[in-house]
Amino acid sequence: MKYHDFELQFEKxxxxxxxxxxxxxxxxxxxxxxxxxxxxxxxxxxxxNNTLPHRLAWTAIYDLPFGKGRRWVAANPxxxxxxxxxxxxxxxFQSGPATGDWGNWFFYGDLSxxxxxxxxxxxxxxxxxxxFDPNIRVTSGTAAIPSGYNGFExxxxxxxxxYHVRVFPIRLAALRxxxxxxxxxxxxxxxxVTERLSTKFAVDLLNATNHTNFAGPNLDPTNTNFGTVNTxxxxxxxxxxxxxxxx
Numbered sequence: 001m002k003y004h005d006f007e008l009q010f011e012k013x014x015x016x017x018x019x020x021x022x023x024x025x026x027x028x029x030x031x032x033x034x035x036x037x038x039x040x041x042x043x044x045x046x047x048x049n050n051t052l053p054h055r056l057a058w059t060a061i062y063d064l065p066f067g068k069g070r071r072w073v074a075a076n077p078x079x080x081x082x083x084x085x086x087x088x089x090x091x092x093f094q095s096g097p098a099t100g101d102w103g104n105w106f107f108y109g110d111l112s113x114x115x116x117x118x119x120x121x122x123x124x125x126x127x128x129x130x131x132f133d134p135n136i137r138v139t140s141g142t143a144a145i146p147s148g149y150n151g152f153e154x155x156x157x158x159x160x161x162x163y164h165v166r167v168f169p170i171r172l173a174a175l176r177x178x179x180x181x182x183x184x185x186x187x188x189x190x191x192x193v194t195e196r197l198s199t200k201f202a203v204d205l206l207n208a209t210n211h212t213n214f215a216g217p218n219l220d221p222t223n224t225n226f227g228t229v230n231t232x233x234x235x236x237x238x239x240x241x242x243x244x245x246x247x
Contacts (some may be wrong), residue, residue: 001050003029017063023056036166047173054179061088074185089183091210096177098217104160105168108138109150115174117150131217132175134227138208153220159222177216178233183208200244210237 005027013019029051036044064085109117118132137154153159160167188202215231 001029001031003046003048005051008215016065016229017061020058020060023055023057026053027051027055034170036170038163044170046100046171047098049100049171052095052097052179053165054095056091056093058091059089061086063168069188084192086188087186087212089185091130092180092184094180096179096203097169097216099175099177099219100171101157102168102170102172102219104164104166104187105221106153106158106160107151107152107168111169114172118175128214130227131177131229132227135225137161137221142201154221154226172193174220178214178229180213182213183211197245199246199247200242202242202244204238204240204242206240207236208237212236230245 005025007026008024009021010023011019029048030045031048031050032043033043034043034068064087066085071205106181107114119135120133123130123133136143136151138149138151138158139154183205185205186202187205188200191199191201193199212232213234214229215233217227217229218225
């Protein structure tokens with residue numbers, strides 16, 4: 001395994017009950033853990049999906065300034081209603097994994113520039129389920145490939161046969177699936193019943209904005225769904241309630 005990373009962390013405890021931290025990691029790694037061909041004598045290198053290029057996490061905790069021992073409503077009876085509340089949140093952004101499990105497809109372009117084929121922002125902006133232009137393939141016509149064509153062979157009859165030496169990589173860092181963009185929020189209140197008895201009530205909103213993180217696109221150029229995404233990765237919004245009693 002080859003691994004390189006850069007990590008940055010910033011923490012700040014501010015006045016009035018606010019604490020925050022930001023963490024960023026830029027990383028890259030390759031692993032030598034798969035056999036490209038049955039007759040190879042040693043494993044082949046490929047990008048590792050256990051290491052993702054960018055990860056950013058921001059956390060914040062804020063004790064609302066109401067109630068006993070805080071800035072406002074410290075002595076008013078209403079403190080029993082508005083006091084003791086804390087709001088916290090975590091934002092996560094993370095690059096998606098390199099698309100993997102590519103078949104051994106014939107590709108007529110320059111593999112070193114294959115990333116250029118997937119820069120179809122106009123296509124993706126019109127339909128979020130289309131990750132790249134599915135028309136970058138030959139699906140009909142004669143065996144002769146048009147001059148200058150730089151796409152995939154999409155005809156089943158013209159694919160490499162069994163035990164054909166691999167001519168296409170199994171994993172492409174140039175095309176990554178959707179990453180993680182997620183907000184988790186917690187709203188919590190401490191209740192002091194007696195000196196020895198206290199309770200904590202909390203509401204957790206996991207994926208609070210109900211943002212959909214899509215899975216990777218279909219990677220089979222012989223399939224009519226080539227280039228499209230029809231599944232999601234991760235869960236939709238979850239709301240859970242917690243009650244804890246300490247004595």
